[in-house]
Amino acid sequence: MSEDVKLHVQEVQKQPQNSKTRPVNYTHTYAYIQIFGHGSRGETRSIFLHTDHRNYLFNCGEGIQRLVFEHRVKLTKIENIFITRPTWRNIGGLPGVALYFQDNGVSSVQLHGPEGSMGVMESTENFMTLNDLTLKSADVSKTYKDPILTVNYVLISKSRKEIECDDVYSDLPLENISLNDNQTRSVSETSCSPENKVKEKEPETKSKTTDLLIFICKIEKKLGHLDVQKCRDLGVPSGPLMGKLKAGEDVILADGTVIHSKDVIGENDEGPLFIVLECPDEEWMDLVIKNQAFEKYQNSGIGEKIACIAHLTPEKVLNNPKYKEWMQKFGPDTTHLIINELNTGYSGRAVYEMQHQLNLIHPKIFPLLQDQQKHMHLELHHENKFSTDETEGKKPEEKDLDASFLRHNLKVRRCKSLDIFHLRPKKGLTTEKNIKINPNVHNQDTMKIDGLADSLAELQTEISAKTKDLGDNIEEFPKIHMLGTGSCIPNKIRNVTGILFEIDEERSMLLDCGESTFHQIVRLLGETQANKVLRSLKAIYVSHLHADHHLGLIGILEEKKMVTNNPIFLIMPQQLMPFVHYYSTRCNKILDNCELVCNSDILLDHSSLTPTKLKLVLDALNLSEISTALVVHCPFAYAIALTLTDGRKICYSGDSMPCDGLQKLAHHSFLLIHEATMEDALESEAVARGHSTISQAINTGVKAKVNFTLLTHFSQRYAKLPLLTDTEESGNDYSNVGVAYDLMSISLSKLPLLPLFYKTLKVMFNEFREEVCKKAIKRGD
Structure with a gap:
């Protein structure tokens, strides 16, 4: 666990952990809405309501846990989560957040959402166990009320149609799944402990969820102060x-x-009202704007006024004249908060600052992030566009409004992450927490690090010499993009596991896809190139059932569906399919043009895949061979090897302790991408968790006679720098070993450059390294 995570956990653990221990009779003095993810394509879109004693969460998209760690929001104060629609954009972060709740002593959380919201969580039982957390489904037919908040639900339904089972799922022999199957006999006894066992319940097929839930919320009355x-x-x-x-x-x-x-007694605060709504597309628009639930807050001026409305609504709907007219009916005192794909800005600072530092090491292997270039361009565009008389007298935060909204006399804010709308006291919108990134200032501060300038100069000389040695052998493809290089939980610097392998310009595949994998693709490559990647994506491989390796899968499939209908192979344990199938049949049909290849069907020397299907897979990926091996980590955990048509083999370990199966699979690989979760001094902890140390990963490569070993999946305690033991102490040869970082892009031909970097990385992150070493000494290592 990184120091930031530890500090965050210590902070939240000081809070009461459930409602039974919290006071009921108290005065709530403040309440504010905070935008946690502004909704652009590479960001989450979630909203927090903060109050003195409880917090509330509206939608829980992918990536929210990472932002919570960075901004130190108290998740343990949350007892209620509200979902507008059970789409992955709204619930993709819920499994990870549920695990966080459980790990930090929260005993019960209530989920308020349309039918199907709870079902998505129930369908995770094959890979998640929530023995210590109770998720309760709220009755949305009744008003919700607690000492702070009253919520009236506006449930909007479309007509329903029965959904047929997807063919990819219906052929699976799930009744035969057992930990006693022959395929699991090579897994260690510790990895087969009862808490790891895979459940076999198959979700029943029901009608597709077609409900939309809108929340009209009122903060409870506050009595005036006694004079x-x-x-x-x-x-x-x-x-x-x-x-x-x-x-x-x-x-x-x-x-x-x-x-x-x-x-x-001073004047009472009767309690402000706000609305959280999603209008997904124009087909839903009439159902929303003609609903009578909103009429008492509009036009007449008799009813209570709405302080603000958060619109989780795409731009096409917002620009519809009927929708704008409906917005206008709430009156000039209502602020409309827009959370959609046209918003810009940053949700976190650390990932960008880290990339600017690494860019000094090598500007192409650690490229500046494309979404940052987009944000900077659009912010400049807005400044130029609205430097007219039309914005005279407007507040700074209002100067990026669309002119048509201004003409409709609407008070509109295109939100940035961390925007705050104060409900009590009534201060309205503030932007003091918005994240600003100044690369020049950050780089100047970095260059002040003692000895870094000299180390960088020496490194550039070594890179030039090595590049010259490589000569004409440098090629653009195949290329590896490291999207997530951390273990277990996301950190503000390292996301959970995800690797994009671009085989050539027309073909790519993902090797694991932890939560926010697609966000990382957009961040690294930009939206245009991300769409190109989705079109080129021929396969997604999932190594095992642990959530940090596949909670980005549904998000990727949804994004792909919006861009292309190209077929794709899902190479993964079949035990993951009930989860994916439930979502596809009940929420959004994402399994069209998907074909399952079970990891167990392509075992090395034991492939059961038909020659015809194997040829389809190989042709799609332009490979000559593909095979897996069972590894020692948890049940149904695999490594994979991909052999290019030129004979080069790339092997990826997934999560694994050292084992014969992986060593055999990796034999004579050109590249071995191997997890290296722990430093060498923590070997006993690595064994307990079924992981490898750095030296164990390197030794696997040596025994397998691989050409190059790339280390990844580091414990988050090594967020900035994993600890490589000195050669004299460990006996390791690091001349063909590289250390992976998030958002690193490297072609196979440039791998020899990576071993040159570590010496300079130690200088750049020396302060961090010293802190990690002090902790090791304190442990007695």
Whole structure:
């Protein structure tokens, strides 16, 4: 666990962990909405409601856990999560957040969403166990009320159609799944412990979920403050009489004087209202804007006013004149918060600052991120576009509004991540927490690190010499993009596992796809190139059932469906299919043109795939061979080897302890991508968790006689720099070993450059390295 994560956990653990231990009778003095992910294609879109004693979450998209760690939001104060629609954009982060709740002592969370929202979580039982967390489904036919918040649900339904089973799933012999199958006999006994066993329940086929839930929320009334000085001036003594006045009761003094509560109490805050709504497309628009639930807040001026409306609504709907007219009916005092694909800005700082530092090492292997270039360009565009009289007198945060919204006299904000709308006290929108990144200042600070300038100069000389040695052998493809290089949980610097393998310009595949894998692709390559990747994607490989290796799968399939209908192979354990199938049949049909290849069907020397199907896979990927091997980590865990048509073999370990199966599979590989979760001093911890140390990973490569070993999947305690033991101490030869970082792009021909970097990385991150070493000394390593 990284130091940032530890600090965050220690902070949240100071809070009461469930409602039973929290006070019920309290005064809530503040409430504000915070945009947690502005909704662009490479970001999540979630909303927090923060109050003194409880927090509430509206939608829980992929990547939210990573942002929570970076911005130190108290997830453990959440007892209620509200879902507008059970699409992956809204619930993709829920499994990871549920595991976080469980790990941090939260005993119960209530889920408020349309039918199907809870079912998605129930379908994760093959790879997630929530023994210590109860997820309860709220009854959305009744108003929700607690001491802070009242929520009226507006349930909107379309007509429903029965959904047929997807062919990719219906042929699976799930009733035969067992930990006693021959295919699992090579797995160690520790990895087959009861808590790891795979459940076999098949989700029943029901009608597709076609409901939309809108939330009309009201913060509870707050009594005005008691004016103590005024009480004293009127002769009220301190004590019970003042308490009664504060509670709204009139009192009689000893001399018979009547003191009225209203004379010594300030004005009550009746409680602001806000709405969270999603209008997914124009087909839903009439159902939303014609719903009578909103009429009392519109036009007449008699009903209560809405402070703000958060629109999780695409631009095409927002630009429809009927929708704008409906927005206008709420009046000029309502602020409309837009959370959609046209928003720009950053949700986190660390990933960009890290990439700017690494870019100094090698500008092509660690390229500046494309979504940052887009944000900078669009922000400049907005500044130029609205430097006219039309924005005279407007607040700075209003100057990027679409002119048509201004003409409709609408108070609209295209949100950036961390925007805050203050409900109590009523301060409206503030942007002081918005993230600004100044590359020049950051690079100047980096170059002040003692000895870095000299080390970089020496490194550039070595890179030039090595590049010259490579000569004409440098080629653009095949290319590896490391999208996530951390283990277990996402960190602000390292995301969970994901590797994009571009075989050539027309073919690519993913090797594992942890949560936010698609966000990382957009961040690294930009939207245009990300669409090209989706069209080139011929296969997605999932190594095993642990959530940090596949919670980005559904998001990838949804994004691919929007861009292309090209067929794709899903190479993964069949035990993952009930989860994917449930989502496809109940929420969004994503398995069209997908074909399952079970990892167990292409075992080395034991392939059961038909020659015809094997040829289809190989032709699609332009490979000459593909095979897997069972590894020692957990049940149904595999490594994979891909052999290019030129004979070069790329082997990926997934998560694994050292084992004969992996060594045999990797034999004579050109590249072995191997997990290296722990430093060498923590070998016993690595064994307990079924992982490898750095030296164990390197030794597997040596024994398998591989050409190059790329280390990845580091414990988040090594976010900036994994600890490679000195050669004198470990006996390791690092001349053909590289260390992976998130958002690193490298062709196979440039792999020899990577061993040159570590010496300079140690200088760049020396302060971090010293802290890690101090902790090792403290442990007694």
